Amino acid sequence: MNNIQGYYLMPHPPIIIPDIGKGEEKKIELTSKSCDEIGKDISNLKPETIVIITPHSTMFSDAIAISNEHRIKGDLSKFRCSNIKMDIKIDTEFNNELIKLCTEFEVPVAPINSEFLVRFNRKYELDHGTIVPLYFINKYYNDYNLVHVTYSMIGDLNLYKFGMNLKKAAEALNRKVVIIASGDLSHKLKNHGPYIYSPFGEKFDNELLNNLKNGDFLDVFNMNKDLIEEAGECGFNSTIILLGSMDGKEVKGDLLSYEGTFGVGYGVMKFNINNDKESIFNFIIKSKEEKLKRKLNSSNSYVKLARESLIYYFKNNRKMTDLSNVPQELLNEKHGVFVSLKKFGNLRGCIGTILPTTDNVAQEIIRNSIEAAINDPRFMSVVEDELKDLDISVDVLMEATLCSKEELDPKKYGVIVTSGYKRGLLLPDLEGVDTIESQLSIACNKAGINEGEKYEIEKFEVIRYKEGE
Template sequence: MSISGTYLLPHPPIVIPEVGKGEEKKISDTSDNFHKIGKEIAEKKPNTIIIITPHGVMFQDAISLSYVEEILGNFKNFRVPDVSMKLKIDKELTNKIYELAYSVGISSIIATNTLLNKYNSSVSLDHGAMVPLYFINKYYEDYKLVHITYSALSDIDLYRFGICINKAVEELNEDCVLIASGDLSHKLKQEGPYGFDAAGEKFDKELLHCLHIGDVNGVFDIDKGTISNAGECGRRSIAIMLGALDEKKFIGDLMSYEGTFGVGYGIMKFNIIADGPSKLVELEELKNKAYENINNQKDPYVKLARESLTSYLKTGKELKIIPDYVTDEMKDKKRGVFVSLKKHGELRGCIGTIFPITINIAEEIIRNAISAGINDPRFYSVEEEELLDIDFSVDVLTEPERASIDELDPKEYGVIVKSKGRTGLLLPDLEGVNTVEEQLAIALDKAGINYDEDYEIQKFKVIRHKEE
């Protein structure tokens, strides 16, 4: 036996009639096609449904596989606790997937309640799983579940994990369907939950087109900036799903796409048309090409930041010789510097100095790049294998000057607040910080200064360097 059906399904709780209370009619195409998929899966009568979700208990460095006898969930977070479900976990298949992933070095975790209790959590169904299953359960309930939550591993490792899923299904002679649960861009409309960004529509069109024509390489070659700015939550579910389709030629049948509420809801089923070669080699070539582009980076500021952290992770030592590409300005001037790391568009580390503590900008970058990678207390240390998926940026601060509230502009100026030895800083032009009041509130909170205390304000500009 094998995976007999593969689907990309969204997970808007509002499509559930008990949650939507009439609003679900605004996405009737999505609702209608959920019912069609439910009926189709009922006709297939799979023993197990494998679902990949963004919203289960997520580990930053490992894919999570729920491992309990039964898994429960309800929509109490959406004010309808009576809408609930309880499903048996296919523990044999879950364990087999874990074993195969472990054997090829893909970081994954068997998530039990004993483990999750340490994190004040428990194994449960999330809405990323429950929304698709709600419609399936209308027509078919005689199945077990494999519940998988992706993590921020590299795209290739996610793809390889998908290969492990398919191999486990074949080795155990299981009859399964696989669902990649994921919404597309969350930034399709200004009135949407995350505002508007032109990258949203661009991402959705590119992704769905690539899936429609079976272009796996195209999915993995979508511009990182587009992915980051689109604000999506489905791409990594899709990466795993595509791995499960490795060695298959397929086309994607887009049944519907709606962006009524500012979020892209795409329903697609995948039809296998022939056997084909594995895509792993080609994906590795894409990865090597990406390395070449990084190594050819022209901006010396971000190039130095990347080289500094890379060298430290490989050797355990700080760069001692300043590279030839470092400019005279970087060697002659002293400035405060912030180095930021983002992985798949999400912050992975940020450390900086308001005022310089080394002899020049270059040394400041070398020092802060390492600290951003290994000393940011909000994150575990960056590992060498992650570097390809991390984007570096370097902010060089101008000399701070005293300012009044009227002189601030969160898009143009960063802000420093000081009171009784406490200092808080916020860089300019940050996503989600649109007003002076928001900027000051965050800076004061970082410093532990109450809003009604006396405090000094300074403003500064940054010269921002990003990887191309």
Template sequence: MSINGFYLMPHPPIVIPEVGRGEEEKISTTSSSLNKLGKEISEKAPSTIIVITPHGTMFQDAIALAYEDKIKGSLKNFGVPEVSLNIDINKSLTSRIFELSMQEDIPAVMATNELLNQYNASISIDHGALVPLYFIDKYYKNYKLVHITYAPISDMELYKFGMMIAKAVENLDENAIFIASGDLSHRLKEEGPYDFSPYGEKFDREFLSKLQEGDVLGLFNMDRETVCSAGECGRRSVLIMLGALEGKKFTGELLSYEGTFGVGYGVMSLHSASGSESMLKKLEELKNAAQQKKLSQSNPYVRLARESLTTYLTTGKPMKHIPNYVTEEMKNTKRGVFVSLKKYGELRGCIGTFLPTTDSVAEEIVRNAIEAGVEDPRFGEVQESELLNIDFSVDVLTEPLPAEKTELNPKEYGVIVASGGRRGLLLPDLEGVDTVEEQLSIALQKAGIGQHEPYTIKKFKVIRHKEE
């Protein structure tokens, strides 16, 4: 038996009357849609419900499969501990998914209480799983649960993990349904949970449209800046669901979409279409093309940064010679340089020099790229296997000039604050740093300088080079 139902369900606790206390009426369409799905699922009477959630205990490098006899949770963090669930885990299916994932080298972990106790955590039904299940439990309770928390690993690994879920269901002849729990953009309004971004609405519109069309390639090939700027938590859940649909054509029925509170809530049911079509080979080709593009960047600054760190991680030694594509300006100019690494939109390392410490910008990039990868104390060392999932950027600093507070603009100028031998630097145009006061406060904190101590200010600009 194969999975006989695929659903995208949001998880706003406020949609539950005990939490919303009347506010849930503002997203009544979402509530109606979730109730509709609850009834539909009850009619299918699955023996197992598989839920992918963003809000369980998450590992950065492995998908977590809850593995205990039972799993329980409540909305006590939202003021209503009486809203709770206590469900048996389908351990045989969970175990089979894990075994198949290990065979395919997909990073996964059996999340037991014994393991999570090491991190002061325990197995529980988080609100990402509890909210969708609340609307199912109103109509149907006779099921076991497979509770999975995704990880920020590569899109292809998530897709292949979904394939393993489908294979495990077939192996054990389970009667299962699949729920991809996730909210869409959290940046639809200024008063939303995150800062407003014009990419929020764009992401939601394109994401839902492509899902309705069954456009798997389009979902994987969405503009990276749009995805990274949307502030969403549902995309990875859906990528796993798409993997579980590998080989099947499908369309999506959008039951509702609301963004009342500045967060996109999409409710969708996916339906099989006639015919079959494997996406795996096409997705691999898409991945390889993206990798080749990264390896052949036309911008010499980011190309040199990538090549420098790659050389070091593969040989254990810095590159010996400056490549031919490096420009004369890079070879003959001395400047401070920052190299930043981002993985899936999140910072993975950043090291820089505000004044030149080598004979050229090129040498500065070579050194700082390696240090950003292996010396940033905030992160573990970058592994060679991560490189193609990392985006490089290089900021070349202009010469710092003395400045007064009134001359600063956090979007245009970076700052260097100094007092005695203490010094702190903050680059310009950083997300979440919108005022001079915020900029100086962070720079002072980095330097260990008190807010009321005397200090000097220098300002500088950066020329930013990013991978295409």
């Protein structure tokens, strides 16, 4: 018998609640009806425990947060709606079993309570990523305890393992459970949405939903990371955990509705479980290993040297000096170079030089790759075990030229702002930096240039190299 009786993907737009939408909710009526359908479905199942995975409660970069007091409450007063309130009992027995399993299988988790969150100046409370889906469930059924989980940026493999542990905990306790992945899809579907429009938004939504409908878990894992990042979504990691809880099952997704009226993708889906099948966990590991090999083998000489520099440094505790195998093009030119490290789609380190400080681009890459890994003051130093999870890019800076504000283009040009001894640089084509104003504001902030202070503007182009390209 499968103790997990229902699996669902639900969005969480506060505007869908009439007291908040004040008529605007009628523009996403299909989403509302589909969420009602899920509420009725769960009412028929009568679960003892509902597990909900949210992106909008207190999130940690290095561990999945599990709310672990006896009760948790919250409201939607942040959205000028204080009459929608919830106070729900937490299934602490399930939490304890889940935490034990995660410790055993090396999935980083953090049980949280009010006292713990005081250290981070955060409140122990329900978030709208939880309240909105439960609003539709509570219409029809409220005889349940809650497991309240906030995902973390610890990588899709760890998230999937966490989902597998949800299943094991339900089985160990013989608990009747349903699991809800709370998450909106792309926020970039329209220019009047919360983010500036991107053609990647619709592509991401279609690809993810089609993979889920077909039950193609491996295809979800192999989705292009740049596509996911460019989509501006908050539901992918919730979905990965949900898929982990369905591991070993033949699955098909039933898409109840999809709407993008407000520039955000709202997908509502229930999953139909059919026959047992072989776990795909080992296939996921193998797929990731093969992907890393392909990335290393196909990388251009710039990022290949950056990775080789890091591998050599962690193995020998010193900078590599043998350049005999480095292509001549990296030895013949001198440029400023920025090396950026990302882990699971999030920045892990970035250090660079505006002007060359060494004899050639090769030495610049070697120097700055190590600096990005161990001396970026925003992050803890990278450790050797992280190298396999890093994606590396190298930006080679072309000569900067003086310009006016009107000549800037944040997608094409980087910017350097200078006021006396204060100087700040921002690379081009960064996510979330879509206007000249935001580009200049960030660059001035980095330089310590105050608002209203006069400064000189330079623009420059970069040649950007990424792994696998």
